[in-house]
Amino acid sequence: MNDHQVHIDEHRDDEGAKTGMWIFIFTELLLFGGLFIAYSVYRYLNPLAFHLAAEELDTTLGTINTVILLVSSMTIAMSISAIQYKNKKLTLILMGITLLLALAFMVNKYFEWSGKISHGIYPGSMTLQEASRGELLFFGLYYAMTGLHALHIVIGMAFIGYVMHLVVKNEVQHDNFAILENSGLYWHLVDLIWIFLFPLFYLIT
Amino acid sequence: MEKDQHTHIVKYRTYVYVLIALLFMTFVSVAVTGIDLGPYTVTTALLLASIKSVLVLLIFMHLKFDKKFYGIMVASVFLLLACVIVITFMDYLYR
Numbered sequence: 035m036n037d038h039q040v041h042i043d044e045h046r047d048d049e050g051a052k053t054g055m056w057i058f059i060f061t062e063l064l065l066f067g068g069l070f071i072a073y074s075v076y077r078y079l080n081p082l083a084f085h086l087a088a089e090e091l092d093t094t095l096g097t098i099n100t101v102i103l104l105v106s107s108m109t110i111a112m113s114i115s116a117i118q119y120k121n122k123k124l125t126l127i128l129m130g131i132t133l134l135l136a137l138a139f140m141v142n143k144y145f146e147w148s149g150k151i152s153h154g155i156y157p158g159s160m161t162l163q164e165a166s167r168g169e170l171l172f173f174g175l176y177y178a179m180t181g182l183h184a185l186h187i188v189i190g191m192a193f194i195g196y197v198m199h200l201v202v203k204n205e206v207q208h209d210n211f212a213i214l215e216n217s218g219l220y221w222h223l224v225d226l227i228w229i230f231l232f233p234l235f236y237l238i239t
Numbered sequence: 240m241e242k243d244q245h246t247h248i249v250k251y252r253t254y255v256y257v258l259i260a261l262l263f264m265t266f267v268s269v270a271v272t273g274i275d276l277g278p279y280t281v282t283t284a285l286l287l288a289s290i291k292s293v294l295v296l297l298i299f300m301h302l303k304f305d306k307k308f309y310g311i312m313v314a315s316v317f318l319l320l321a322c323v324i325v326i327t328f329m330d331y332l333y334r
Contacts, residue, residue, distance in 0.1 A: 056309060060316045067320040071327050078331060093269065100265050108258040111249070111299045118248045215301075222300045229291050232265075233284035237272040 048212040055216040059223050062186075066227050069179050073234060076171045083168020088239040090155070091176070092146060096236035099142050100228065106135035107225040110194065110218045120208045122201065129198045132221065136191045143184050176235055183231060186224045193217045247304045257298045264291050 077084045113128035150173075154161035157177055162170055197217045200206045206214050268287040272280050297303040302310045 052305075053309075056312060060312070063316055064320065067323070071324055074324070075327060075331055078328075097265065097269055101262060104258060104261045104265065107295065107299055108254050111254050112251055115249050115251060115254070219300055222295055225299075226292050226295055229288050229295065233268055233272070233288050237268060237284050238281050239272070 046210070046212075048210075051212045051216060052219075055219050059219060062223055062227075066179075066182075066230075069175070069182070070230065070234070073175050073179070076168070076175065080166075080168030080171060083166045084172050085239055087169045087172035087176075088235065090150075090153075091236050092149070093236050095142055095146050096232055099139050100232050102135050102139045102142070103225045103228050106132045106139075107222055109135070110221045114211065114215055114218055117201070117206065117211045117214060118208055122204075125201055125214075126198060129194055129201070133191055133194055133198075136187055136194075139187060140184065143180070179231060180235070183224070183227055186227070190217070190221050190224050193220055249298070249301070249304065253298065257294055261291055261294060 109128045110132045113125045113132070116124040116128055150156065151159075155173055156162070157174060162173060194217050197206060197214050200213065264287045268284050271283045271287075276283065296313060302313060
């Protein structure tokens with residue numbers, strides 16, 4: 035190492051980055067998995083109360099949100115193909131659509147939750163204090179699980195927004211898009227969790 | 240080595256087909272749970288959700304095109320989760 039030649043070496047490990055993202059996703063899966071187990075056990079112990087409480091939820095709103103998340107999952111997956119085809123404009127459009135759909139999901143969630151809250155159904159409300167233990171558990175789990183999921187949507191939006199900024203600055207390109215792939219993986223995780231949340235809360239009554 | 244990882248480009252068409260399949264299964268599960276099938280309602284809804292998640296994992300999350308190693312890791316995590324679920328329910332059903 036005697037020569038003082040400037041050697042610029044790109045420090046990159048795409049595979050390491052992706053493996054790290056997957057390991058993080060596993061922790062998320064186990065986190066939600068634990069909540070799903072809590073839900074199933076309480077449902078098993080309070081079948082009637084869960085049945086009655088689940089009828090309160092709006093299936094139409096839930097279905098619309100499912101469609102929104104599935105479409106947004108496709109657009110973010112497509113954006114990875116677009117960047118590989120060196121189509122920067124299409125990549126940004128697809129990521130933008132994903133962000134707009136995520137926003138639409140949150141708007142729906144806002145109306146859903148504010149509807150529930152206006153009916154006096156929220157953690158610690160008078161209505162729930164008079165309700166049975168099963169209903170209390172159902173709505174507690176409903177707010178905790180859909181709330182935690184909504185938090186993931188917000189984080190995913192921030193992540194995708196940041197990667198969009200990198201795409202604009204040409205820091206994410208056809209041969210260097212590990213971070214775009216990772217934001218996509220995160221977004222699919224959010225979709226994956228919703229795929230199970232939706233039937234458990236909205237469909238099975 | 241890293242280059243090989245990224246040579247596979249998934250066609251837009253593939254994603255559209257997967258989305259159609261996912262939407263179809265969503266509407267089927269909404270329709271099926273609308274009619275009363277008794278205990279089969281839960282089974283059908285969860286079965287469809289599982290098929291949907293496998294599609295998302297394989298195609299959207301690229302497990303089908305990535306190295307086997309990722310698929311094995313994901314399968315192990317789901318197996319772990321399944322074991323915890325079974326053990327928890329064995330406790331609640333037979334205590």
